[in-house]
Amino acid sequence: MDFNQPADQNLFDRATVVGKPHARIDGLLKVTGTAPYAYERHDVIAGQLYGYPVGSAIAKGRIVAIDTEAARGAPGVRSVVTTLDIEPLGIWDYNVARLFGGDVVEHYQQAIAVVVAETFEQARAAAALIETTYERDDIDVDLEAGWQRLQGTGEPSTQVGDVDAAFESAAVTLDEMYHTPSQSHAMMEPHASIVDWADGGQMTVWTSNQMIEWNRQSLATTFGIEPDRIRVESPYIGGGFGGKLWLRADAVLAAIGSRAVGAPVKLALPRPFMINNTTHRSATIQRIRLAAGADGKLTAIDHEAASHTLPGGRGENATAQTPYFYAAPNRRVIHHLVEMHLPEASDMRAPGEASGLMALEIAMDEMAEKLEMDPVEFRVLNDTQVNPSDPSIPFSERHFVECLREGAERFGWADRNPTPGGRREGMWLIGHGMAGAYRGHLNLKSGARATLSNGRVVIETDMTDIGTGSYTILAQTAAETMGLPLGRVEVRLGNSAWPVSSGSGGQFGAASSTAGVYAACVALRQQIAERLGVEDPEFRDGNVIAGDDVTPLAAISEELSAEDSINFGGFQTEEYLMATFGAHFVEVGVHVATGETRVRRMLAVCDSGRILNPITARSQVIGGMVMGTGAALSEELAVDLEHGFFVNHDLAGYEVAVHADIPRQEVVFLDTVDGVATPLKAKGVGELGLCGVAAAIANAAYNATGIRVRDYPITLDRMIDRLPPV
Known part of the structure; x- marks a missing residue:
């Protein structure tokens, strides 16, 4: 059809x-x-053995030798296969790093061996006996240094009008820097696979993967076999958030192990392996400049950002929303990719917009304050029904203003205290904030x-x-x-x-x-x-x-x-611009003695075409709101600048928010349809629920304290020395 x-x-x-x-x-x-999740599918095939991965202890260099003698002699071990035992495997279009084979190391915890044994415990114990000798290369994993090298260079992806002239003549301007950290998908279910490739012929893969055909094609490319020889099953997935879009080491190592032992092998990546071996959202550095007339209308938007990537990767384009979200006759957008030998940066829920709106929606609030305008009214004033970079292209449907108005009314925005630091309840400073949400539709x-x-x-x-x-x-x-x-x-x-x-x-x-x-x-x-x-x-x-x-x-x-x-x-992309929109409103309390920030209530109003099922859609949005709370207040992959890895590589050190952290969440869907989008007149909503949330919390924290934090996450150390007396 x-x-x-x-x-x-x-x-x-x-x-x-x-x-x-x-x-x-x-x-x-x-x-x-x-x-039946991937690792739990005990009944799919008999005789399963257990695989356990071994990862590189360096970020860049070469493997000189791998000593497996002790591991091979350990109890229950059926096979040990190292990356030196096979030629480098193929790389499919959407994979960046080679997943196995050869002596080259591109990132920390790159898979370098797999142990197959009769039990999980035996495989894990034997893996710990493997000793590897490396030649280590120097690394540079300092994004700030990369930003300093690249800032002001390169060709903009969007350039309309004369930005510099607009800034020179503007009545009010803003020029600020914003930082977002690397983040982990941190899904509950680990990357896991059972693979039966016992005879090296037909390969059957029971896995946890979001994209079945992509997974099949990438397996075919990786192992140099025809896709018709591969069957992939993934009926239930315990969360992905983009981390399971691509083929990862779990399926590759299980396949290698299965072929080596002539039996099915099941393998799940341990949590530290997931965080350093699979993908994550790149950190960003963003400079945003806004210019406006005295009437509050934006005359120029200048957004320059940088993110990191392995050579050949895409990073995190934090400027993704900026060409389209707000009206301004002059605009310049540029995104720099800084090549680094950190673990692979790739898609994570709302890639681009999630990080970009963490900065842009703070900048919009800061500009509204300079103009002495209400943040909601400032956004309403700068709405657009057409592509600002090409006014001949209308949005298929855009009800952003309705989201703002509906949200303000339901939240009680008019009753808030607009003076930063002006409301206190005991030891808690109370603040209210909001942010717009934008996510393109595809x-x-x-x-x-x-x-x-x-x-x-x-x-x-x-x-x-x-x-x-x-x-x-x-x-x-x-x-x-x-x-x-x-x-x-x-x-x-x-x-x-x-x-x-x-x-x-x-x-x-x-x-x-x-x-x-x-x-x-x-x-x-x-x-x-x-x-x-x-x-x-x-x-x-x-x-x-x-x-x-x-x-x-x-x-x-x-x-x-x-x-x-x-x-x-x-016609969809040639004649229209398709996107989803929303508005987030948040109330927070900041403890005056400790700087701890707690979210007290949240409201999201979404414009996303026909809502196919209000229950499942609401679940997606409130999940995104919780994820945005973690991004605002706690989530940060801490980089070891000397060794090039993420130090807090488990769920004890990488702290995610949960629903229990937020006493009250409300979601409102506008009664809209978009006939341009699909026959059902529906668009997606699962990523929109995340977009803008972190900025709404940051703006609320500022309203509570009068302390503007532009570096995420907004942990207590970024506030405590500037809080008022107890």
Whole structure:
């Protein structure tokens, strides 16, 4: 099915199933502990052995020798394979670092060996006996030094008008620096895989991965075999946040181990290995300059940022939102990549916007203060309905101002104390802050198979559910399209034997995959119509209705199956700019003696097209709000500048926020649809819930204390020496 023009009135506007609050189909399995996650899938194949990884102890250099004699002689050990035993493996398009093979070390904890044994404990104990000799190269992992080298150089990605002239003539200007740290995905479930490649022929992989087809293609490239020889299954994923988009060492080492011992091997990455071996969000340094007239209208935006990456990587483009979010006739945007031999920086929930809005939305508040304007009104004044860099391109739908107005009303923004440090309750300074949210919308081709059997419809697609509710919204889509109750739809996900979907990531999963299921169901409807000899029937209440003829779907005795994909037309990107919007409002308390910041209440108002399921969508947004709280107040991967690794590489030293840290969270979805986006008129929301949250907290902390912190996280040491007397 081609989606090559905006959706008009269609069956989803009746919203009998889609858009309604339905409990998650997989919820019972999750809460009872019976959902089969990758490492727990004991029944998929017999005779599983255990693998344990060994990582490099240097950040850059060469491996001279690996002594495995003691490990090979340890109890229960079946095999030890080192990176020196095989030629360098291939690298697929979206992987940056080589995952195994050869003597070159590119980052700390790069996988250099795998031990396979009869038990996990035996494999782990033997791995500790391996001794490695290195030739260490010098490293430079100082992002600040890289920024100093690159600042003011390079070609801007966006340059409109004369920024420098606008600043010279502006009534009010702002020029500030902001720093965000490296962050870890810190998902609950580790990277884990079971691989059966016993004979070196057909490879079967049970894994935790967000993108089934990408995973299959990358395995094929890595091992130099045909994709048709690989089957990948990932029906349940215990969180990913972008950290499981790409092939990682767990599957590669399990495959190598399986081939070496002639038996299936299961392997999970230990938490320290996850943080230093897999991917993370890069730190950023950002300089933001704003210029405005006395009326508060922005005349220029200048955003320059730097992030780090392994050679060939993408880093974290913190300027991603700046060309589009606010109006200004003059703008300049540039992002510098600083190559460093730190562990690989790559996509993490809302890559780019999450870090960029941590800075931009503080800068907007600082500018509002200089102009003596309310921060909400300042943002309203600088709204735009078109691409500011190309006014001929409108937004498909943009209701940012409505988000601001609705949020301000519900939060009680007008009743706040606008004077920083002006409200105190006992030992707590109370503050209120807000920030805008922006996340671009993207669609990817997505397919599915729909089968009618005994009055029930089965949906099969390699789409994944990373805790987002894919099972439920895909079932709702099929039920709406086929005119069935939700209980008569079964959804099967996460298997490379099924049609290729968009996968889960980039906030494109829900909108793209539901459109793919719709396409498959439309194809099935056509088959049913042909089988019954009717034209353009209506599917409603479990029946096929054509004039006076009513045929129950359950009365169709033969099994019918149809497969199709949704292909998104170029009109979306050529004629429109698509994005999602929101506004976050936060109340915090800052302890006057310790500088501890506690979030007391949060409100998010979201403009994200049709909400497919308010329960699962709300879950995504409040999860993003919690994640943003961690980004604001506690999360920071601390870099050892001498040895090039993240020191706090476990969940004791890397501190994430949890729902219990926030007493009250409220989420409001605007009643909007976007016919340009998909046939369902839906867009993603899971990453929007994170965008802008940290800045709203930072702005609230400033309002509470009068202390402006521009370096995240906002830990007590950044405030305590400037707090008022107890």
